[in-house]
Amino acid sequence: MIKIEELRIGNCVINKKANKIIEITGLSDLNIVEFCKNGKRLTLKNDEIEPIPLDxxxxxxxxxxxxxxxxxxxxxxxxxxxxxxxxxxxxxxxxxxxxxxxxxxxxxxxxxxxxxxxxxxxxxxxxxxxxxxxxxxxxxx
Structure with a gap:
């Protein structure tokens, strides 16, 4: 899990549900991140995302x-x-x-x-x- 305080709009992370890289378009202090898919704004809880390992x-x-x-x-x-x-x-x-x-x-x-x-x-x-x-x-x- 990523702490919401570590994130900025534009960060790329992994959507654990879809196992796809997403770009964050919005953040909430309720531990919610927003992203776009096919022109729709969608949300995930921060425990539904994970960092992309830098290896x-x-x-x-x-x-x-x-x-x-x-x-x-x-x-x-x-x-x-x-x-x-x-x-x-x-x-x-x-x-x-x-x-x-x-x-x-x-x-x-x-x-x-x-x-x-x-x-x-x-x-x-x-x-x-x-x-x-x-x-x-x-x-x-």
């Missing part, structure tokens, strides 16, 4: 779709191709999590964490929005 398979799909880019010489670093900055999505092998890192000025291969570690796609969406003040390209597009 190697999904990250590779994000690279294939051009949402992330990768320098093959840097195994655990992924970049946001439409943004010129020193931020990256970094995989931490110690705790098997991802975080947003800021490139260190004195060592370009080192990163300072600017986010807590996360394991879910909606948290990547939220971190990206915090850094760039815009939405990451949709996983469903």
């Amino acid at each position: 190697e398979f999904l990250v590779n799909q994000l690279v294939d779709k051009g949402i992330l880019s990768k320098d093959n010489s840097k195994k655990d670093e992924f970049f946001f191709p439409s943004n010129n900055s020193t931020y990256a999505l970094v995989y931490d092998r110690n705790d098997e999590s991802y975080y947003i890192g800021l490139s260190a000025t004195d060592n370009i291969s080192a990163y300072s964490r600017i986010s807590r570690p996360f394991y879910q796609y909606h948290k990547l969406q939220n971190a990206y929005y915090t850094v760039y003040n815009k939405e990451i390209r949709k996983i469903t597009s």
Whole structure:
């Protein structure tokens, strides 16, 4: 289950009933999320959704779709191709999590964490929005 406080409009999660990815279009403090299907507004309780796991398979799909880019010489670093900055999505092998890192000025291969570690796609969406003040390209597009 996802805490409603973790979500924003635009987050992608899994509808457990249909086993499909949905994009949240509305939130309620009554633990209800809203989404659209075939032009209809539908609702689910927050215990009827689950996060999309952020794992190697999904990250590779994000690279294939051009949402992330990768320098093959840097195994655990992924970049946001439409943004010129020193931020990256970094995989931490110690705790098997991802975080947003800021490139260190004195060592370009080192990163300072600017986010807590996360394991879910909606948290990547939220971190990206915090850094760039815009939405990451949709996983469903």
